[in-house]
Amino acid sequence: MVGRRSKAQQELSKVLVMGAFAAKALRDYVRQHGGLPPAIETLSVEARVALALPINEYVSHRTSYVTEFTNGTHTVTVHNFETPVTVKLKFVDVQVLPEGASAQYAITAKGEPLMDAMLADVRRRGLSLEGITSDDVLAAQNTVGIDIGEGTVNFPVFTAGEFNADASTTHNRGYGSVLTDALKAMEDQSFSPGFTSRKQLAEYLQAGASPLKRNFYDKVAQFVDEEMRFFAKEVAERFGRVLAVVGATTEVAYVFGGGAGPVKAHLYPALLAKATEMNSVDAFPTLYLDSSYSRHLNREGLYIAAEFVESQAAPRRLPMGSAALDQARRSSSRLRCRSRRRARRKSGGYCRGRFLSREFAGSLEVVPG
Structure with missing residues (x-):
């Protein structure tokens, strides 16, 4: 927008x-x-x-x-x-x-290899999900998507296999908002990194630090990291509102989108904790897709x-x-x-x-x- x-x-x-x-x-x-x-x-x-x-x-x-x-x-x-x-x-x-609903068609189309990888990831994080197979997830009719974009986070909800417009919602902040807030925080604290836009900041973070710029990179990353914590809390709270409506019937939640990768370290634990808080342990799997392919899911759908x-x-x-x-x-x-x-x-x-x-x-x- x-x-x-x-x-x-x-x-x-x-x-x-x-x-x-x-x-x-x-x-x-x-x-x-x-x-x-x-x-x-x-x-x-x-x-x-x-x-x-x-x-x-x-x-x-x-x-x-x-x-x-x-x-x-x-x-x-x-x-x-x-x-x-x-x-x-x-x-x-x-x-x-x-937005986000089309991505779930593509997730289903990718089939068992993708599901196997995602289930293994969530089990490594302490959720046993006993007896749940890839086929079970692919057959799910009641799902929640969390589509992390640059300026928005969309929560598409499917109930009985159909898009549920009443339960679905949009949060009007995305990964780009995190970067904008980080730049503002740097300015407020009189730290001048030299970035002219959030796009430039994103590219710098993605490139990683050189040995000669390690301290500078770490300082920049600290500002972004702090804003990511706030953002993860916002998204988790919004996720909780969705679950308050459909949590009892939700079979699986997916996290994807172009902004999902950079915020995963903070967002994924927050989402898992919120799902447990709202619906108890092992209520349903929350599957986090790798951003290397998840950024294209909406397009493929x-x-x-x-x-x-x-x-x-x-x-x-x-x-x-x-x-x-x-x-x-x-x-x-x-x-x-x-x-x-x-x-x-x-x-x-x-x-x-x-x-x-x-x-x-x-x-x-x-x-x-």
């Missing part, structure tokens, strides 16, 4: 999506024809896309957000070349899912949703939590498709005009204008 306006209400969120589709259409045209289209030619694109909104915005704005894409034809002009290129976009289908709808004979929007979308979550054909996509990505190939972006997934068909 930029400023105080919601993601759904900002023009930039639509412009970025349309720009990505237009760029993909132009790239495919150049690969096929060896050059740019003539000045008199317009590329016409039929596209389908799956998008995600923060849970609070999903509840309020999902219908209007879809309409802004599907109403009429959108024109994108690419000015990167001597001759401008015009691309006309028509969205034939738009899926909008809550969106692709699953878009691809499933495309596979239906009559394209249509599926309301979140419908039986059809739940079927997509479990479909073994999605696993086969994902395996094929991995092979294509390794070889540099592309799949029928489909593509993945950081925050959405889609497919397109280019029709000469």
Whole structure:
């Protein structure tokens, strides 16, 4: 979100999506024809896309957000070349899912290897979970997700296999907020590390310390560490509020997202303690995904949703939590498709005009204008 306006209400969120589709259409045209289209030619694109909104915005704005894409034809002009290129976009289908909910489709699609690793991790932390297998977790119908982003933490709740909008919620602070608070704390204590943005601070922390900068690095890390403690407490308290509503039926909780890795040392123990406090020891497993792949789960889940709808004979929007979308979550054909996509990505190939972006997934068909 930029400023105080919601993601759904900002023009930039639509412009970025349309720009990505237009760029993909132009790239495919150049690969096929060896050059740019003539000045008199317009590329016409039929596209389908799956998008995600923060849970609070999903509840309020999902219908209007879809309409802004599907109403009429959108024109994108690419000015990167001597001759401008015009691309006309028509969205034939738009899926909008809550952030975090789409990630849980991808978690299910990854299957037993991922579940085995996560169960081993939680058992190393003292929870026995006797008799629980990967198949048990994959079959869970009542789940809570904790999606740690840069500016928000989303808590998508599934009850009886369907998205529970009443129990789901968004906490309007994320890992980026931790870094911003750390920079403010440094300033308040007259410590000047020289970082001009939280992005610069994040990159510095990720790179690690050199021997010559160890003391400086440790000082910076102390400020961030202190803010992480506060953040972990906030998220755990919010988790507790969710469990107060659905804790008795919750079978498993997942922690994932681009910000999950850096805060794990503080957040994971806090979440385990909160789950025990609310529902007793071994009530349900809280599984923390490695950030090396968990940052992409929302995107992969969106692709699953878009691809499933495309596979239906009559394209249509599926309301979140419908039986059809739940079927997509479990479909073994999605696993086969994902395996094929991995092979294509390794070889540099592309799949029928489909593509993945950081925050959405889609497919397109280019029709000469």
